Amino acid sequence: MSKLKLATVWLDGCSGCHMSFLDMDERLIALAELVDVVYSPIVDAKEFPDEVDIALVEGAVASVDDEKKIRKIRAHSKTLIAMGDCAITGNVPSMRNSFGPEAILDRAYIENASAQRQIPCVVVPKLLTIVRPIHEYVKVDVFLPGCPPSADTFHTALVALVTGAPLDIPALTRFGA
Amino acid sequence: MSQTITIDPVTRLEGHGKITIQLDDQGQVADAHFHVTQVRGFEKFSEGRPFYEMPGLMARVCGICPVSHLIASAKACEAIMSVDIPHTAAQLRRMLNLAQMVQSHALSFFHLSSPDLLLGMESDPAARNIFGVLAAKPELGRAGIGLRRFGQHIIELLGKKRIHPGWVIPGGVTEPLDPAKRDEILALLPEAYANIALALTAYKRIADGFQQEIEVFANFPTNYMGLVNEDDSIEFTDGTLRLIDKHGGIVDEGITASRYTEVIGEAVEPYSYTKFTYYKPLGYPEGSYRVGPLARLNIAKTMGTPKADVELAEFQRIAPGLPVQSSFYYHHARLVEVLYGIEKIERILTDPLILDKHVRATAGVNRLEGAGQAEAPRGTLMHNYKVDENGLITWANLVIATGQNNNAMNRGVLQVAKHYIKDGKFSDGILNRVEAVIRTFDPCLSCSTHAYGQMPLVVTLVNAGGEVVDQLIS
Numbered sequence: 298m299s300k301l302k303l304a305t306v307w308l309d310g311c312s313g314c315h316m317s318f319l320d321m322d323e324r325l326i327a328l329a330e331l332v333d334v335v336y337s338p339i340v341d342a343k344e345f346p347d348e349v350d351i352a353l354v355e356g357a358v359a360s361v362d363d364e365k366k367i368r369k370i371r372a373h374s375k376t377l378i379a380m381g382d383c384a385i386t387g388n389v390p391s392m393r394n395s396f397g398p399e400a401i402l403d404r405a406y407i408e409n410a411s412a413q414r415q416i417p418c419v420v421v422p423k424l425l426t427i428v429r430p431i432h433e434y435v436k437v438d439v440f441l442p443g444c445p446p447s448a449d450t451f452h453t454a455l456v457a458l459v460t461g462a463p464l465d466i467p468a469l470t471r472f473g474a
Numbered sequence: 475m476s477q478t479i480t481i482d483p484v485t486r487l488e489g490h491g492k493i494t495i496q497l498d499d500q501g502q503v504a505d506a507h508f509h510v511t512q513v514r515g516f517e518k519f520s521e522g523r524p525f526y527e528m529p530g531l532m533a534r535v536c537g538i539c540p541v542s543h544l545i546a547s548a549k550a551c552e553a554i555m556s557v558d559i560p561h562t563a564a565q566l567r568r569m570l571n572l573a574q575m576v577q578s579h580a581l582s583f584f585h586l587s588s589p590d591l592l593l594g595m596e597s598d599p600a601a602r603n604i605f606g607v608l609a610a611k612p613e614l615g616r617a618g619i620g621l622r623r624f625g626q627h628i629i630e631l632l633g634k635k636r637i638h639p640g641w642v643i644p645g646g647v648t649e650p651l652d653p654a655k656r657d658e659i660l661a662l663l664p665e666a667y668a669n670i671a672l673a674l675t676a677y678k679r680i681a682d683g684f685q686q687e688i689e690v691f692a693n694f695p696t697n698y699m700g701l702v703n704e705d706d707s708i709e710f711t712d713g714t715l716r717l718i719d720k721h722g723g724i725v726d727e728g729i730t731a732s733r734y735t736e737v738i739g740e741a742v743e744p745y746s747y748t749k750f751t752y753y754k755p756l757g758y759p760e761g762s763y764r765v766g767p768l769a770r771l772n773i774a775k776t777m778g779t780p781k782a783d784v785e786l787a788e789f790q791r792i793a794p795g796l797p798v799q800s801s802f803y804y805h806h807a808r809l810v811e812v813l814y815g816i817e818k819i820e821r822i823l824t825d826p827l828i829l830d831k832h833v834r835a836t837a838g839v840n841r842l843e844g845a846g847q848a849e850a851p852r853g854t855l856m857h858n859y860k861v862d863e864n865g866l867i868t869w870a871n872l873v874i875a876t877g878q879n880n881n882a883m884n885r886g887v888l889q890v891a892k893h894y895i896k897d898g899k900f901s902d903g904i905l906n907r908v909e910a911v912i913r914t915f916d917p918c919l920s921c922s923t924h925a926y927g928q929m930p931l932v933v934t935l936v937n938a939g940g941e942v943v944d945q946l947i948s
Contacts, residue, residue: 313537401515411739
């Protein structure tokens, strides 16, 4: 059996889901026998590959860049997993929604700055007005809640997806876990 | 024809970032910038939350160093409560912070940078990652996983959860240390010592092969800042801040969290969501300084633990009597700190009061503003909050390690680009070095913009008319 292609992506999250993925520790070595990590913050691929079997996506959609990324990921992935509470509900990143991006930027770069007060605008992407979970943009195949989902949850879910074994997510994890 | 090289995103880095390199008409490097491309807004959206929620909320700034945010946040809350936390709580939090430092440094050195160091800057990009290291150097790859597991395991034992533990609260910690858990941590130490010994030996064997990188990886004089104790030993959780100049002379010291807010300023550049921190009396950008492992080892006169002190003496021989100034040596300093962390955790566990049941102080709002500071793995971290009489947050400011290194990272990118890119020519290996200088700082871009992201790499050559003339995807 040829190895499945796995991608992991950060949108607007804290990286805690990725750290929990790495918390599989030595089990990562055995996992690498089953899947190739073809795209991830921890590998050097710069472009999302044309064909990915499983894409794990952490974080909410918060900027115009995030929106472009999630559409591209969906178009090139067979199974898209919303990884963690921010991807599934918006969670902490969406707390800014009741204030709006202008208020966020004003606090950080005008009020809380002491020199060259200005809103960054060169190269950096524009913020969307509302932070949304990824299923509001694209179809999600598997929801894996948790803040973050535990390493055991990742391991059980990935092995099940690769081998076709049944996957009982509520038995593994919950929101806020 | 002037050109801009864009590296988007930078990989094996903790966050969303891009690098742009501007070439002049002759194809020589004219300028370069490191752009952090996300911002989340914790300083604003925490408004209206009860202050005692802040540690749990602020931990979500970063999944790599949530413990530093928990601690800096809890300390800011304790300033608002006007309480001193019990000795045992302080010791347990110190151990938690050291465990995090060890796991985060293991991530930085092994998972993110060791592919460059062990496989080579020019090695095949498809295998230039932790899985490639595990295949080519299995013993070292496993040592890295083992050291990261060591830190995470201690965090889980103390806080019940590896990432975002809820154990640290304003006033101390929720539960005392169970004797069985103390014994379990003690049993983890021998493997951790063996793994760091392996890492230090491997690093010293290969470092000489990177003379060119040492020469140009952000190799220039700057100021440095970090926490120290009264006996000049390194500190991560308590103590006060000291700022030294490029000769090692003390510029300012004894800086407490409440004074930090007076002497530290933040400037904004239009090209990055991460601000540029500086020491106000020297102005911007002259007051820029570096933080993190290199800064801490340049500032501390002693580690205060025997094995790490032997390593510190060897480290200081790189530049006798002066601060070590090439950022390549962040890698070396990071490994020395890991050894210190393991020794210090062992020492804390022998504290006769470590199992004491008094681990939490309680109080309401006794001040309307409070600040707290701690060393995150990548450098000094400060949280500052204002509350109303009901304890609801009205304002927050966070000063993060990566902002304090931002000036040096940008200058470092320019230095590396100027050295390697000539006549408009570059390769994957050259661009990887431009990224690798950023990796030495172990920046946390999630933290620095109170945001986080992801990063691959596209280099686009654009002519003066904005037309794409060449693209390299690596």
